[in-house]
Amino acid sequence: MKILVCMKQVPQKDAPLKLNETGTWIREDVSYEVNEPDAYALEEALRQKEKHGGEVVVITAGPARSQQVLREGLAKGADSAIHLEDPGFVGLDAFNTAKAFAAAIKEENFDLIFTGLQSDDYGYAQTGVVLAEIMGWPHATIIMQIDKQDGGIKVKRELEAGFFQHVDMPLPAVLTIQSGINKLRYATLIGIKQAKNKPLRKVTMDEVRSSLGDNMQKIEKLYIPQKTKKTEMLTGSPAEIAKQLVEKLKNEVRVL
Amino acid sequence: MADTILVVVEQREGKLNRVSYETLRGAQSIAAETGWTLEAAVLGSGAVVGEIANEIAKSKVAKVYALDSATCVNYTPDAYAAALKQFITDKKPTLVLMPHTYQVRDFAPKLTTSLNRTLISDATGYRKDGAKLIFVRQMFQGKFAADVSFAGESPFFATFQTGAFRGDQVENGSAAAPVEKVILDVPASAIRNKPLDIFKEAKQAVDLTQAEIIVSVGRGIKEQKNIELVQQLATALGGVIAASRPICDSGWLPMDRQVGSSGQTVAPKLYLALGISGAIQHIVGMKGARSIIAINKDSEAPIFEIADIGIVGNLFEIVPPLIEEVKKAKGA
Structure with missing residues (x-):
């Protein structure tokens, strides 16, 4: 099977974020990492390849810095990479991001496209499903298991409140992968070395521009959310805090 | 033509998902502020659709549509997106609202893409800014909030996060709203996924x-x-x-x-x-x-x-x- 894994570079989970001057996005001078659900998507693609053979290609859209997620993907075992490289890709909505990916892969023949179920920055949870519709492929979301069978695949979808559902579907298809579907591997030293010689195709904004439209939704303003609750902050040494907290548990929360 | 808000309530396995009332409550507020007409719809197959429509009709809404398609008897993104596309193309609502459930996440981006429209997903609230309707959503895992507006043409689509509104504060109507049954035709050949059993993993030991x-x-x-x-x-x-x-x-x-x-x-x-x-x-x-x-x-x-x-x-x-x-x- 030939599998494409869509990956995104997002700010590190505990990186302190600051707003840019116009208050519409964050300042870019932070540390980045692979969007966590995308790491699980990559791992699942590698496992499928190990089981059934084939090829894994990683793709991302973003400025030069985002090449790092492709390098990590190649080091873990992906065969090649596609980088839609332009700072402008960061500001695209889910619809346009999916259009850009579709344009970049129109010469390729994938059996499956994986994305993480959502990104840690925008959190749209849309790009994979939109991409499926643009490609004209079926899709399934929040996937916890994939089994190849005659004429297609059987997937396990996560539903709410602890329920799951099996779905049979034909290929090619798009799947959005849930975190925790597998255990992530680490890149080996050999893998990191080999990654340097693996093919990485760059795609410019100009090459896909004709496929894009205007963003149909616009971030007017980004801001620190207003607190809806008044939080009482406890300070002091650990011992003092422990004492204060137990007083509160006794007198206010009344659980002691 | 007057502007209309359409709330698509969620039906799962023949039952109304109560989180739909939260979205309905949000829609009632928007309707009150804009003067737009509020309608609701439920999609599925058979008698259950009418039953859920009647239940929703007790709320303060102008009309409820019971959307019936034989191929929507079990949920698939193909059937749901195709059926709602037919209905929305016909009715041309200005704003379509849905709860941000796993089911809606599965079909709504497909629906909006097929209509060449966009979806503001997982909103926690809304605001009127002059004539503009702004949706508020969380970004960067809740570290920031964003005001997001629609740039293109209607219909506009948005989903509300669970807990964004109080479902128990839905206003009831003075009389039951009219329910209109609409038969939608989605051919079985349009459905590619085959949904199988719904199950729980090993019994949950801890409640x-x-x-x-x-x-x-x-x-x-x-x-x-x-x-x-x-x-x-x-x-x-x-x-x-x-x-x-x-x-x-x-x-x-x-x-x-x-x-x-x-x-x-x-x-x-x-x-x-x-x-x-x-x-x-x-x-x-x-x-x-x-x-x-x-x-x-x-x-x-x-x-x-x-x-x-x-x-x-x-x-x-x-x-x-x-x-x-x-x-x-x-x-x-």
């Missing part, structure tokens, strides 16, 4: 929903062996241990200990969150707790937005003396 005291642990615990410390605190308090998703994903605690959108929704007297940053998916599962206490090393962690009592600090320094103090208090 967190009944717990009065929950001590919950997140990434901040760093290593599996440190879970024991949290267990000691839970035991001292007479509570149960729970966790955010990453802890269960790592196998440090079983899945039935997970609180959040993909785990259990809890409402204990005390929810003590240790090293939990407070991603949206976790918060929806515990914000109903009567008292929330959070210990986290990051003062900007979103968990502090909803905590009653917050402590910025190292949980490994605070929890051991806390266990001792709790034991003392209990012994007294």
Whole structure:
């Protein structure tokens, strides 16, 4: 099977974020990492390849810095990479991001496209499903298991409140992968070395521009959310805090 | 033509998903502020659609559509998106609202793409800014909020996060709203996925929903062996241990200990969150707790937005003396 894994570079989970001057996005001078659900998507693609053979290609859209997620993907075992490289890709909505990916892969023949179920920055949870519709492929979301069978695949979808559902579907298809579907591997030293010689195709904004439209939704303003609750902050040494907290548990929360 | 808001309520396995009332409540507020007409629709197959439509018709809405398509008897994204596309193309509502459930996440982006429209997903609220309708959504795992507007043409689509509005505050109508049955024709050949059994994994051993005291642990615990410390605190308090998703994903605690959108929704007297940053998916599962206490090393962690009592600090320094103090208090 030939599998494409869509990956995104997002700010590190505990990186302190600051707003840019116009208050519409964050300042870019932070540390980045692979969007966590995308790491699980990559791992699942590698496992499928190990089981059934084939090829894994990683793709991302973003400025030069985002090449790092492709390098990590190649080091873990992906065969090649596609980088839609332009700072402008960061500001695209889910619809346009999916259009850009579709344009970049129109010469390729994938059996499956994986994305993480959502990104840690925008959190749209849309790009994979939109991409499926643009490609004209079926899709399934929040996937916890994939089994190849005659004429297609059987997937396990996560539903709410602890329920799951099996779905049979034909290929090619798009799947959005849930975190925790597998255990992530680490890149080996050999893998990191080999990654340097693996093919990485760059795609410019100009090459896909004709496929894009205007963003149909616009971030007017980004801001620190207003607190809806008044939080009482406890300070002091650990011992003092422990004492204060137990007083509160006794007198206010009344659980002691 | 007058502007219309259409709320598509969620039907699953023949039952109305009650979270639909939250979206309906949000839509009633928008309708009151804009003067737009509010209508609702439920999609499925057979008598159950009419029954749910009648239930929704008790709410203050102008009309309810019972959308019936034989191929929508079991949920598939192909059938649902195709059926709603037909209906929306015909009715041309200005704004379509849905709850941000797993089912809606599965078909709504497909629906909007097929109509060449966009979806503002997972909104927590809305605001009128002159003539402009702004939707508020969380970004960067809740560290920021964003005001998002539609740039293109209607219909506009948005989904509301669970808990964004109070479902129990839906206004009822003075009389039942008219229900109109609409037959939609989606051919079986258009459906590519074959949905099979719906099931639960091995029986859930732990029912967190009944717990009065929950001590919950997140990434901040760093290593599996440190879970024991949290267990000691839970035991001292007479509570149960729970966790955010990453802890269960790592196998440090079983899945039935997970609180959040993909785990259990809890409402204990005390929810003590240790090293939990407070991603949206976790918060929806515990914000109903009567008292929330959070210990986290990051003062900007979103968990502090909803905590009653917050402590910025190292949980490994605070929890051991806390266990001792709790034991003392209990012994007294």
